[in-house]
Amino acid sequence: MAPEQPEAREPLGFEERRRVLAEVVPAIVGEGVSPCGRVRAYVGHECELLRLEWDWERLKEQLAGKRGSMNELVGAQELAQLVEYAVIVAVNDRQVKVTDAFHLPAPTRAALAEGYRDEYWSLPEHLRPDSEDEYVRERLAAHGPKPDPQGQAEADIAASRERFGAVVAELESDPGKIRASEPGVVLPAGVAEAKEDAARFVERLSQLDPQKARFEGKDDEHAPSVIVVATFQSPFGLWLHPDVFSRVGSKLDKAIIKCAAGAKAKLAASIRVAGEESDDFKP
Known part of the structure; x- marks a missing residue:
């Protein structure tokens, strides 16, 4: 399995x-x-x-x-x-x-023990763990067994790509529209140069297979x-x-x-x- x-x-x-x-x-x-x-x-x-x-x-x-x-x-x-x-x-x-x-990083036993002392008094009395060991065990169990580093990296990268894809989907992909500015508006030289660079970058990417x-x-x-x-x-x-x-x-x-x-x-x-x-x- x-x-x-x-x-x-x-x-x-x-x-x-x-x-x-x-x-x-x-x-x-x-x-x-x-x-x-x-x-x-x-x-x-x-x-x-x-x-x-x-x-x-x-x-x-x-x-x-x-x-x-x-x-x-x-x-x-x-x-x-x-x-x-x-x-x-x-x-x-x-x-x-x-x-x-x-x-x-995933929580360590030492960090969770530190959290126990911080959290204990903020919990209602009936929810307080009986001991620090119980508190640490419960939270380590909630995180599951320590994953294989390669598997963890793959999960992190997949999530990063999903976030990145959502951002990219909102970006303009038409070089002409990237270069365009409002009629009558004169852009500062730095802004105009950045827009031109972005448009040319998009053009280069579109030419690559x-x-x-x-x-x-x-x-x-x-x-x-x-x-x-x-x-x-x-x-x-x-x-x-x-x-x-x-x-x-x-x-x-x-x-x-x-x-x-x-x-x-x-x-x-x-x-x-x-x-x-x-x-x-x-x-």
Whole structure:
């Protein structure tokens, strides 16, 4: 029987969310490990791939000459799958931590004990609990068993999307109407510029097909050994040349990180509000 979906937690207040966004979120790092434990990935702010850790000599020994049923080299493909897995796990780990930072924590036994002393005298005598332990047990039971962090994050994110969707539904989506102002009204320069930016942003979004948009970062545009792919559905995909062990060697981790940054920059450029497109923006 599948575990019950936990209830979404209450988000922090607006000012506290602003503080968390500015001070806490940029420092949160997600960590992921491949199933075999041979590759470890660290992901930072805005899904930036910060670091890959592995025993290069051991990986090279195990995978460089590995061949498939048709005698083709398959070690690079296997390594790419290990890296992909570790990075995606790291991205999910960070998302759970970020979501946690934006929500009120579940009550702890100590906090409930503190609440007992505050609440006891405010209750009618016939409703007062017999003891602090009884009070704490009742309230912990009301919150149910401690949920799995991933399940809790999914519930919180679903609730956040619902709130966000309600706000977005009320926004104007016609660029012409966004740019329009009351007849005879001259808008301050800053307001006019903000309206223009918003209109152009909406136009850019309407031109994108999230299902097809694909952005690549390569170590060499003409003869790549490493290609990292970013899409709106997945933040990281990896292709490695079959001879990557000899072509790139021990600097492969740095090459993957650089290519990941390139793919991410192109994805960001695709929805940039400012009109100037990046020179390397090639959807």
